[in-house]
Amino acid sequence: MAAARPILVLDDEPFMLDLLQHMLAREGFDNTVCMGDGTAALSWLDAQDEPPPMVVLDINMPGMDGVEFVRHLAERRFAGCLLLVSGEDELLLQSTEKLARAYELQTTTPLRKPPTAEALRAALAQHLAPRAPGRHPATRKVYTAEEVHAAIEAGQLVNWYQPKVDVKTGEVVGVEALVRWQHPTDGLVFPDQFVPVAENGGFVHELTRVVARAAVIQARVWLDAGLKLRVAINVSMDDLSTLTLADHMIAETSAEGVPPQHIQIEITESRLMRSVTSVLDQLIRLRLKRFRLSIDDFGQGHSSLAQLRDLPFDELKIDRSFTHNAAHDGRLRAIFEASLNLGRMLGMDVVAEGVEDRDDWDLLAEKGVTIAQGYFIGRPMPADALQSWLREWEARLWQDGLLPQDHD
Incomplete structure (x- = not known):
């Protein structure tokens, strides 16, 4: 039986990476890849045969910020789910989620830092249902x-x-x-x-x-x-x-x-x-x-x-x-x-x-x-x-x- 694909967690704060990794493990998702740099995370994504089922992303990071990372995910036609976790205000968080949806990315309810176990559990339940390997969202037919x-x-x-x-x-x-x-x-x-x-x-x-x-x-x-x-x-x-x-x-x-x-x-x-x-x-x-x-x-x-x-x-x-x-x-x-x-x-x-x-x-x-x-x-x-x-x-x-x- 093939091992579950890892969830990618991207945050520049080591404490948050540890916290999110621990919280995900408690929900049964113990295969995670934690990174603190957007450029390195993109390189890791490009090297994978299959995309991760979810990317957990902070939006305010030095170097490549979360908005830039969302754009790169869209360019790669990322077929997994995007979960935004940030300490920024609610409006910025919601606006970034709307941007991701405008890019036709799948999103789940964004979370404020530090997330509660209940909020994370609900966000995971929205989008991590079992899916056939390699399955991508259906492409809508274009009519002339x-x-x-x-x-x-x-x-x-x-x-x-x-x-x-x-x-x-x-x-x-x-x-x-x-x-x-x-x-x-x-x-x-x-x-x-x-x-x-x-x-x-x-x-x-x-x-x-x-x-x-x-x-x-x-x-x-x-x-x-x-x-x-x-x-x-x-x-x-x-x-x-x-x-x-x-x-x-x-x-x-x-x-x-x-x-x-x-x-x-x-x-x-x-x-x-x-x-x-x-x-x-x-x-x-x-x-x-x-x-x-x-x-x-x-x-x-x-x-x-x-x-x-x-x-x-x-x-x-x-x-x-x-x-x-x-x-x-x-x-x-x-x-x-x-x-x-x-x-x-x-x-x-x-x-x-x-x-x-x-x-x-x-x-x-x-x-x-x-x-x-x-x-x-x-x-x-x-x-x-x-x-x-x-x-x-x-x-x-x-x-x-x-x-x-x-x-x-």
């Missing part, structure tokens, strides 16, 4: 503009829907249409693999029209079934620059007999606004026809206070990165509460995305957020799965005590 355009024309795009609920009553008030590509051989392909291709290829308008048409038709089906759900459709700034979106949405809702107020247009800002006049023209016309307008992923990308000042939004969606874990992170909570208060002061409805656990839900209830969306409530699903999910959600409301005690 021709393939994506052909998929649109072949009718291979389908909408899935993620529920939105009223936090106070638990009532399901709407859904967001999230496009998927039902690829004939690759299965279900997620939008981050093909929507940017359509944007860069100059045919995102065709994609949006397919999504919008399917969403409006589905809204009609739900209305006929007695479900008055507001269906949200994601629209980019490129869609608004052609002066055709408003006419298209008016025609689609009229053809299906769907009141425009049942359709929410969520503006995503993956790129800068090309024409203020075109965007204003389209958004004003949509508002005049009583479509609802939402600024999506507020606080990320190109979303800004200037957009709130200049464009006629009536809803603000707090980005998921500011919602999840805000109950435990003071900086996230400050940004979350500031966004919530800003929306309220502007007379806008506020939706919190990224509700992934009970703590997120309880924070929203505490702060009086009106509408919530996220995996804790429901994952995106095909339209025909919504009815069964509704029954499950109604049962959860009471079984899990999700409603406030004063709810009747």
